[in-house]
Amino acid sequence: MLAFTLRRLLQAIGVMLAVGVIAFAMFRFAGDPVNQMVSIDTSAAQRAEIRHSLGLDDPVLVQFGRYFINALQFKFGVSYQFRLPVSSLLAERLPATLELAICATLLAMVAGILMGVYSALRRDTILARLFQAISLIGISLPTFLIGILLIYLFAVTLGWLPSFGRGEVVKLGWWSTGLLTVSGWKAIIMPAITLGLFQMTLIMRLVRAEMLEVLRTDYIRFARARGLTTRAIHFGHALKNTLVPVITVAGLQFGSVIAFSIITETVFQWPGMGLLFVQAVQNVDIPIMAAYLLMVSLIFVTINLVVDILYTVVDPRLRSTVSRAT
Numbered sequence: 001m002l003a004f005t006l007r008r009l010l011q012a013i014g015v016m017l018a019v020g021v022i023a024f025a026m027f028r029f030a031g032d033p034v035n036q037m038v039s040i041d042t043s044a045a046q047r048a049e050i051r052h053s054l055g056l057d058d059p060v061l062v063q064f065g066r067y068f069i070n071a072l073q074f075k076f077g078v079s080y081q082f083r084l085p086v087s088s089l090l091a092e093r094l095p096a097t098l099e100l101a102i103c104a105t106l107l108a109m110v111a112g113i114l115m116g117v118y119s120a121l122r123r124d125t126i127l128a129r130l131f132q133a134i135s136l137i138g139i140s141l142p143t144f145l146i147g148i149l150l151i152y153l154f155a156v157t158l159g160w161l162p163s164f165g166r167g168e169v170v171k172l173g174w175w176s177t178g179l180l181t182v183s184g185w186k187a188i189i190m191p192a193i194t195l196g197l198f199q200m201t202l203i204m205r206l207v208r209a210e211m212l213e214v215l216r217t218d219y220i221r222f223a224r225a226r227g228l229t230t231r232a233i234h235f236g237h238a239l240k241n242t243l244v245p246v247i248t249v250a251g252l253q254f255g256s257v258i259a260f261s262i263i264t265e266t267v268f269q270w271p272g273m274g275l276l277f278v279q280a281v282q283n284v285d286i287p288i289m290a291a292y293l294l295m296v297s298l299i300f301v302t303i304n305l306v307v308d309i310l311y312t313v314v315d316p317r318l319r320s321t322v323s324r325a326t
Contacts, residue, residue, distance in 0.1 A: 008308050012301045019297040023290040024067050076291035081283045086291045090273060095176050096166055097272035100264070101257045103188055104196030109250055112200040113243070116207025120215070121234060123208075131204065138201030143260075147194040147267035154190060162187050164269035195264040199253045206249055210242040251307035255300040 034050050051057050055066060070076065076086035115135075119128040138146075155163035167183035169176045178184025214220065215238055223233050262274035269275065273292060280288035 005309060008305050012305050015301050016294075016297060019294060020068060020071060021064075023071075023293050024064050071294060076294075077287040079280075079285055079288055081279065081285045081288075086287045089276060089288065090291060090295060091174060092176075093271060093273045093276050096178075096270060097258060097261055097265070097274060099177060099179060100188060100191055100195060100261060100270060100272060101254060103192040104257050105199065105250070105254045107192055108196040108199035108203055108253070109246075112203030113207050113246070115200075116204040117211060117234075117239060117242075119204065119208045120211035123212075135201035135204050138197040143194060143198065143263045144267050146197055147190070147264060150190045150194060151267070160186075161190055163190075166271055191264050191268045191270050194267070195257055195261055199257060202253065203246060203249065207242055207246060210245060211238060214238045214241050247310060248307050251303050251310075252300075255296075255303045258299055259296045 034047050034054070034056070038047060038050065048057075055063060058066075074087050076090075078084065079086050079089060082089060115131045119131050122128050151163045154161045162183070165187055167178045167185075167187035168181040169178045169184060170180045178187060220233060220238060223237055228236075258273075261270075261272060262277055264270065265272045265274035266278050273295070276288060277292045279285070280292070
């Protein structure tokens with residue numbers, strides 16, 4: 001198990017190094033950052049002075065080494081647009097993105113598992129067919145369209161929920177949360193549904209397919225032959241084994257939710273990292289773009305590592321496979 005964890009950790013470090021090279025290449029080939037920081041009237045001497053102060057006239061290897069060391073310390077330079085340290089901008093926007101991602105993931109997992117189990121156990125009922133129809137809608141419709149439809153229905157037509165923003169937030173040290181206020185809860189409902197709908201339908205269909213597969217296995221037949229109750233068979237044996245692959249999917253989807261929250265945050269003007277990234281792209285703010293790439297990659301790699309380890313803990317078959325391999 002230790003050797004398996006170390007191998008996965010080394011792979012994660014390799015991935016982050018590769019992403020770091022890509023992020024550094026953005027600085028090198030996405031244009032001259034000095035042009036984004038000065039006006040047209042700036043003289044060549046002033047441009048050269050700024051370039052020297054930023055270390056852009058150093059050799060490439062020196063620049064990469066400096067960039068790598070700063071990245072390890074979570075120092076990503078200064079934003080061209082906001083003239084503020086990128087680290088402070090990300091720290092300011094991170095709570096909003098994480099809260100939205102966590103709420104969307106919890107909604108997707110709870111609703112997806114319940115709907116998937118019901119669709120597998122009562123697959124010929126009207127409600128199960130309705131769940132299947134909802135899953136098709138969730139997979140087919142693009143995220144931005146779902147958000148626009150929700151805004152039109154619940155914000156414009158009914159006036160129940162706000163159409164943009166995060167609502168009133170409460171400061172808890174450096175962390176800001178809207179989950180302690182009524183307006184914060186109202187503001188997060190539509191973005192969470194928009195962001196979590198696709199994940200919910202994916203989990204629902206996965207749980208349904210896995211549940212149907214597990215119910216056909218021999219040990220379920222043996223459990224019935226032993227006289228166990230239907231409830232014990234479905235929820236004590238079948239569901240437990242069904243959730244093993246769901247752990248992997250849910251973990252990776254959480255990373256996807258954070259990475260692809262860009263569209264949802266843009267539609268609802270949610271003040272998170274995704275909206276910050278969109279603004280950075282519009283203004284060619286390379287430090288923010290590179291830092292966002294590194295942050296999302298770190299989240300993906302960390303989640304993937306945790307899921308791999310958790311997977312071996314949950315599934316005894318994988319533990320034995322890992323033990324034989326090591």
